[in-house]
Amino acid sequence: xxxxxxxxxxxxxxxxxxxxxxxxxxxxxxxxxxxxxxxxxxxxxxxxxxxxxxxxxxxxxxxxxxxxxxxxxxxxxxxxxxxxxxxxxxxxxxxxxxxxxxxxxxxxxxxxxxxxxxxxxxxxxxxxxxxxxxxxxxxxxxxxxxxxxxxxxx
Numbered sequence: 493x494x495x496x497x498x499x500x501x502x503x504x505x506x507x508x509x510x511x512x513x514x515x516x517x518x519x520x521x522x523x524x525x526x527x528x529x530x531x532x533x534x535x536x537x538x539x540x541x542x543x544x545x546x547x548x549x550x551x552x553x554x555x556x557x558x559x560x561x562x563x564x565x566x567x568x569x570x571x572x573x574x575x576x577x578x579x580x581x582x583x584x585x586x587x588x589x590x591x592x593x594x595x596x597x598x599x600x601x602x603x604x605x606x607x608x609x610x611x612x613x614x615x616x617x618x619x620x621x622x623x624x625x626x627x628x629x630x631x632x633x634x635x636x637x638x639x640x641x642x643x644x645x646x
Contacts, residue, residue, distance in 0.1 A: 493521055493532055495523035495525065495526060495528065495530065496530050497523065497526055497528045497530070498523060498525055498526040498528070500523055500524065500525035500526065502523070502524040502525065503521040503522060503523050503524060503530075504521065504522055504524060505519050505520070505521055506520045506521060506522050506529065507519070507520040508520075511533075512535070512581070513578075513581060515535060515536070515581075516533055516534060516535035517533070517534045517535070518531060518532075518533055519531065519532045519533070519534065538588065539593070540552060540553075540593070541553040541587065541588060541592075541593065541594075541595060542593060542594045542595070543594075543595055543596075543597050543600065544594050544595070544596050544597065545597050546597060546598070550594065553584075553587065553595070555580055555581075555584050558579075558580040558583055558584070558600070558604065559576065559577070559580045561604065561619060561622075561623075562576040562579060562580060562604070562608075562615075562619075563576060564618070564619075564622075565608060565615045565616075565618040565619035565622075566612065566615045566618075567618075569612055569614060569615050571611065571612060571615065575611070579604065579607045579608075579611075582607065583600060583603045583604055583607070586603055587599065587600060587603070601623045604619060604623075605619060605620055605623065609639075613639060616639075617632075617635065617636070617639075620635055621635075
């Protein structure tokens with residue numbers, strides 16, 4: 493690994509530890525030439541996964557979009573950011589485990605909604621209202637009725 497300070501080609505690993513639930517490794521390195529330390533990160537290179545949008549457009553999968561949607565849905569709710577990060581990681585892993593180069597955006601949305609429904613009803617409704625694009629109050633009320641019925645069914 494090339495030293496970012498002196499550009500020497502030789503460094504040694506001083507410390508390694510797993511991060512991101514074992515999905516990556518953080519390494520502290522020391523340059524053999526100038527003795528300065530720097531940090532590197534190592535993770536498995538993921539194959540490109542494309543998301544097919546409702547209108548047929550395709551774009552590269554972006555985990556940050558999942559996190560942004562979760563943060564908006566859970567705003568002012570008592571849900572730690574670590575839980576949202578775990579949901580985003582779980583959804584990404586679920587999509588990548590399909591081993592498909594292209595996935596439908598609706599599959600991502602449904603996977604997120606399944607997890608939010610178990611976690612927090614208000615966050616679920618917020619996410620569903622944007623994701624399902626409720627056109628009027630009737631659509632919104634129908635979703636609420638479904639939730640009520642499922643809560644009342646043992």
